[in-house]
Amino acid sequence: MIRCLIVDDEPIAQKIIKGYLEDTPGVELYGTCDNALEAMEVLEKHHIDLLFLDIEMPKLSGLGFLKTLKNPPETIITTAYREFAVEGFELSVLDYLLKPYSFERFLMAINKAKKKIESAHQSKNSNIAQERAYTYFKSDRKNVKVHYDEIVMIEGLSNYVKIHLEENGVLVVYERLAHLEKTLPPDKFARIHKSYIIALEKIKTYGIDSVEIAGTELSIGNTYREQFFSKIKTLHP
Numbered sequence: 001m002i003r004c005l006i007v008d009d010e011p012i013a014q015k016i017i018k019g020y021l022e023d024t025p026g027v028e029l030y031g032t033c034d035n036a037l038e039a040m041e042v043l044e045k046h047h048i049d050l051l052f053l054d055i056e057m058p059k060l061s062g063l064g065f066l067k068t069l070k071n072p073p074e075t076i077i078t079t080a081y082r083e084f085a086v087e088g089f090e091l092s093v094l095d096y097l098l099k100p101y102s103f104e105r106f107l108m109a110i111n112k113a114k115k116k117i118e119s120a121h122q123s124k125n126s127n128i129a130q131e132r133a134y135t136y137f138k139s140d141r142k143n144v145k146v147h148y149d150e151i152v153m154i155e156g157l158s159n160y161v162k163i164h165l166e167e168n169g170v171l172v173v174y175e176r177l178a179h180l181e182k183t184l185p186p187d188k189f190a191r192i193h194k195s196y197i198i199a200l201e202k203i204k205t206y207g208i209d210s211v212e213i214a215g216t217e218l219s220i221g222n223t224y225r226e227q228f229f230s231k232i233k234t235l236h237p
Contacts, residue, residue: 007035027114050094051074139172150167157195
């Protein structure tokens with residue numbers, strides 16, 4: 001749902017936009033402001049996705065208001081003045097609606113806003129998810145949170161493993177290496193030996209038969225060589 005704020009000193013103009021928004025799915029009206037200073041207070045306290053902004057207002061013009069904002073919401077200018085269009089687009093406004101405008105023209109602007117805002121939300125959420133992905137490992141009767149990018153390598157020892165972490169030493173987990181191999185992100189980790197899984201990003205050097213990681217040289221087993229070099233080729237085509 002896209003959250004909207006109307007900033008316009010004309011009650012009739014506010015009423016028209018309100019009515020159009022009521023007939024438009026996927027948007028909600030947070031509120032209305034009669035001037036830019038009121039809008040500034042709202043933006044300081046609340047998240048707004050989309051502004052409907054008039055230009056000619058008391059105390060501070062709409063374009064002057066935009067210039068004061070470090071990270072303004074997406075903005076649709078609503079005005080009776082055609083001559084400010086160039087300056088508006090120089091401030092990266094999303095659309096410029098000349099009063100009076102039809103519901104059809106309003107929907108065109110809204111659809112443009114939806115596409116851009118939803119794309120930005122998806123991109124942001126995707127980046128957050130990828131930046132610090134993590135899992136929990138059970139160790140010493142506790143579930144321990146570990147970010148994948150902390151792991152250097154995992155050493156298999158019979159019915160348990162040692163997870164070597166970049167800064168926090170070694171975590172002992174009672175789990176088989178084969179099971180962890182199936183649960184770890186395949187684009188970040190590779191099994192190179194019956195006793196080792198390594199983090200691909202942590203490799204210092206590698207050759208035909210071995211890799212160096214965290215100052216330790218590990219052998220690449222024949223069973224795992226083809227899969228390992230396939231992943232290396234994907235990372236460094």
